[in-house]
Amino acid sequence: MAEDILMDIKRDYVLSRIRSGERIDGRGFDEFRQISVQTGIIEKAEGSALVKLGNTQVIVGIKMQVGEPFPDTPEKGIIITNSELVPLASPTFEPGPPDENSVELARVVDRGIRESEAVNLEELCIEEGEKVWVIFIDIHALDDDGNLMDASAIAAISALMNTTVPAEKFEVGEDFRLPVQDIPISVTSLIVDDYSLVDPCRDEMSVGNNLITITSDKNGNVVAMQKSGSYLLSEEKFYEVLELSVAKAEEVRKQVVSQINQGDKDGENEES
Amino acid sequence: MAEDILMDIKRDYVLSRIRSGERIDGRGFDEFRQISVQTGIIEKAEGSALVKLGNTQVIVGIKMQVGEPFPDTPEKGIIITNSELVPLASPTFEPGPPDENSVELARVVDRGIRESEAVNLEELCIEEGEKVWVIFIDIHALDDDGNLMDASAIAAISALMNTTVPAEKFEVGEDFRLPVQDIPISVTSLIVDDYSLVDPCRDEMSVGNNLITITSDKNGNVVAMQKSGSYLLSEEKFYEVLELSVAKAEEVRKQVVSQINQGDKDGENEES
Amino acid sequence: MAEDILMDIKRDYVLSRIRSGERIDGRGFDEFRQISVQTGIIEKAEGSALVKLGNTQVIVGIKMQVGEPFPDTPEKGIIITNSELVPLASPTFEPGPPDENSVELARVVDRGIRESEAVNLEELCIEEGEKVWVIFIDIHALDDDGNLMDASAIAAISALMNTTVPAEKFEVGEDFRLPVQDIPISVTSLIVDDYSLVDPCRDEMSVGNNLITITSDKNGNVVAMQKSGSYLLSEEKFYEVLELSVAKAEEVRKQVVSQINQGDKDGENEES
């Protein structure tokens, strides 16, 4: 009960600030929280990244195995994306099999990577029709302070960029860098009245979880979209968010790349 | 609560009609509702049938795959019968794994087909001990207005009669008609006091689900029986229902065959 | 509610007796209930034993199959231990997948057998890296009057000693006795205040389930330990229980062996 009243007050506060053109943490409507990317933090994984979007934290680990290709793509590697919204990350997450939010998160991240052809899957064929590399992308939420979606998408592509294919361990040649050829970036906006706020934090979502995620590739093409939440979106708003998201993605992409390069230079981010 | 009273009144009404020798929909005690059979309605299935028993509707689809035979029958094909009582079909069905009613439905239908040797399983052997045809009979309830059992059994055998074995797709020879050599028909009766009513509709079952299903083959042999429901059945009643069911099955069998033939003639029921 | 008061009274009674140096069934603090072992009672199993500890009854059946070895032990057979706390055995057991108590029971019994190297797994290799014997130890509780742990452990090793490897059935040579080379015995104590009671019965556990299980091999080595229950154990008490358990295990081992031999002599315990 007490909690409900608190939520009411929070919502009113957030709304009144938005209507005066402000966000509760002082950001601009089109401003991301601080982005931090650390790669190579799980030595036992083939690749890994810890991403912080403000207080939101997500870790992604990449494991690779040798497996059979799908019958309709005998010359391509396989990507399997999985998400665990473990109860550690939020008071609202419960132990158990993935719920619809967890499934949606994994599938939207997966689509961004798949449709942008971020990974060159042809180079992950070992023996056509028989043996290909299987990439497991495991999204592990640590702290959900809002917008797990973008944090997970950044962590996933960062972890892939950090991945070494363990060919020696599987006795199929020499280890090599995973061939990553694009950096898809998703931008999630919260729709409130006639406003849209990129990278919403948890407190902002007290006004409702009216979200839209737009993922674009390095050439500014849209590669994935997902309206999420029980609301109606006007066409005008959609076009506005669409253009903003593609522009914003370019900015974020630069930051991610620079952080990864910085990490590599500092030697903090070891390849595994 | 309101519902309970409605059920009470319905039960009293049904009972009083039965005791005056009548059924609420005017049928005779040994009379089936109108039977409609449409085959070939799912082109993507190897065979299919939509059966209506009055307002009760069931669809059965047949899919076939190549698989390994069971070790104790190396020269025989395999039948797997499965039933989904999807929540679309009744306010009392819930999403989730099959409950005991769904399991019983599938198993009784399966026994009728299996024990009457309706399908010549020897002809479904591709390579002894190695490769045989696996027949998936999937029962999908659409509208449960009573007696899903007989509707499902009719739909299953009708779908099998409509089935083409997709040998070309699996590159093991030429497509051929599934060898069906019998038409088992189940007749379900509702036991009320000293009465028995064949093909009970949903409203009649307000008096209790005291059912007995008797399946017989084209030669009038009994091939499967199932007493279902928490009640005691007198021996005399059993013998009465037994004889009636076998006689009734012969009638129903004729109707089913004539409907399928009619459909074939009309060209409505396409083979897939 | 009524039950709770009964439990309270029971606990007070048990406690008062313990504090006067007595157990409710008149046993000494370091005394087991009467142990009965019958082997070979399930002819369809490769080995079996029914063990009674007072009124507690457990049956263990051994089934063996031919399977692939684990990659890191290509020349060794495999043990899989499983426990079903079926609702028949206690008013507190519920149908469903194994709960934490059932999992713990199976794992502690398994560790005793595994770590004492009771079964010579090297002799269960059929073809290195390809084919080994897989031993399924299935613990099936029948009546839980306390200390299922020790009853299960005794039943498991007794059933193994009763096991014939069914090589002929699998066409890999002649049947042979399972090579059992040690007899691990677990001794479970209930910790109450500064007292410890071996082989607690159900009524004694009304004071809490503060247990410690210590398993030792025929040479008096400790091979497995498990503190179980939400309590704190003093170091002094631990050492006391440790020594007592190893001594006690030697006694129990003799009884078990003598019962099995007696059974063999009487011809009651048939090998299967």
Add this chain to the structure above:
Amino acid sequence: MQKPKLIVDGKRLDGRGFEELRPIKIEAGVLKRADGSCYLEMGKNKIIAAVYGPREVHPRHLQDPSKAVIRYRYNMAPFSVEERKKPGPDRRSVEISKVSREALEPVIMKELFPRSGIDVFVEVLQADAGTRTACLNAASVALIDAGVAMRGMVTSVAVAKVEGNIVLDPMKEEDNYGEADVPIAFLIRNDRIESIALLQMDGRLTLEEMKKAMELAKKGAMQIYRLQREAIMKKYMKEETEEPEEENEQ
């Protein structure tokens, strides 16, 4: 696997005549924790049944304000069959549990125990043919041992058609290779078969054969019924001769 010859010189593989039961052993009251229990052997079948209740039902919304809720769980131990059975219910055991519960429900005086639950748990420790009938026989004795009010005894037996003959209480080979299997349970009251509580059938029988099967089942059931009664009597006699203190402690 070649079908073996099942009938030789008018005798069955185990030497029985067509109308003969396998050896049966029944013992009531074999478990301490359960309110009622029974151990039963029928041929190589080894069955143990336990009854708990009438007791409280959780969660509460499963209670019936007008009568007891009956649960029946048929379960096979993993080691009870030739090839190890994976633990947990499969479709076969779900169906057997359903029809067995439905056989007992009209016989248990459920209306005497509103809001409560009566649980019947049956474990197959070793399976030959006819486990569902053996389990029902054990469950019936366990219910009486638990003091649950019953309208009569539920007694069950199977009949089969084997090489053209209707035979009583089929064993494994007859079940596997026979032409029909008919498990039946009856309500027996005052030493008289009153009605049919369970009835299933698969195989192929003419109407005449089906009637003959029913008659044979009735004969077999009456014999089993007497053994069920005996087992309960023996338990009572034993209890009476035991010291009263011991009894109280239970």
Add this chain to the structure above:
Amino acid sequence: MQKPKLIVDGKRLDGRGFEELRPIKIEAGVLKRADGSCYLEMGKNKIIAAVYGPREVHPRHLQDPSKAVIRYRYNMAPFSVEERKKPGPDRRSVEISKVSREALEPVIMKELFPRSGIDVFVEVLQADAGTRTACLNAASVALIDAGVAMRGMVTSVAVAKVEGNIVLDPMKEEDNYGEADVPIAFLIRNDRIESIALLQMDGRLTLEEMKKAMELAKKGAMQIYRLQREAIMKKYMKEETEEPEEENEQ
């Protein structure tokens, strides 16, 4: 599998132009037990939708004191696809169920039915491309057939990019080998598209192409909307001409 040529002489594989829908058939009120229902064909898609409610929600802690709780279950029959689908929900159907429910929730007047539940169950009997949009169209009609108060009609259609062209309502081959797929649903009120209720996309589109896709989707949706209205009208007309007794019996 070689990618086939999808566009030949400005026509698609099935002869359609770029802005043409597949043949659509909609029938309301096809089930007796459900409160509302609809059968829909769109190309080779065969869909049946049922609505139950407003009705009581069990268990009670799932109720919302201020509005109805909506459930949406998208399910594929095992025989609906080339390779038999294992029964039960998979990750794809969980996601589709979520976004479809979220498309309907703001359109259903949930606040009129506090503490109650409205269940929308949609079965894919045969799947071609575009099942999620076909299902939403059927669900919308079933909701109206059930008499659930709605702010307007939800109408859904997909647009694809195929060999560089933006095309309406892609069929299976275009979905498999096309460059992008954009399923969209709109809220339509007073014959006017008001807003977007569902929007997903995967593939690769420029901003311009995305806008073109949206325009094309709107055109297609208006055509489907008219067929949805017609189906409901036909049902009403049929009801009025039926004898009143029959109706009461339902």
Add this chain to the structure above:
Amino acid sequence: MQKPKLIVDGKRLDGRGFEELRPIKIEAGVLKRADGSCYLEMGKNKIIAAVYGPREVHPRHLQDPSKAVIRYRYNMAPFSVEERKKPGPDRRSVEISKVSREALEPVIMKELFPRSGIDVFVEVLQADAGTRTACLNAASVALIDAGVAMRGMVTSVAVAKVEGNIVLDPMKEEDNYGEADVPIAFLIRNDRIESIALLQMDGRLTLEEMKKAMELAKKGAMQIYRLQREAIMKKYMKEETEEPEEENEQ
């Protein structure tokens, strides 16, 4: 896989002496949403623990009117081990969760929080040997960080027998190829080891070796205990130096 030589010249594979711990790093308060949290490294183990509560327990029938209900969930990330681990609990993690919860339960002042729940969730991000002990150490710090009243600190460490030697805090190779593994947790109060909270063992030890192992564990635990205390102090100091506004906003 050949067993490697684990002890060379009195040193272990990673250069440690027998009574030496692996490097440890502990940081309290690393998560925003959790009420208390801790990140811990111990060798290559990387552990994160979160505590939620005391908070309401749902569904209500799980509440205890006299004390808090403790949950403990040990979970391994799929990428934490050499071969990817399928998500979700397995038998090993169920057992570890049970004994870990039982170690904390008598130390948490549960009676202060009737009807409420305290949830301890621990994620293994990278696993070396000794994850259960590392997790308990992190959980203990997270509980204190959450302000949950505790009777003392729970500190845990494993001891192993490796090539005949009793060694502290075994690494992966020593765990795989060693002769015994003994994970222990203690309750430490006023800088003094008071009692044993967790105790498991598998392998083969004489009584004398077991006693020696216990003594060594106590030595190791005292070192870890000091690092746990330090981590909490550092967190408090940091909080005090932060601006009060920020703190309120949380």
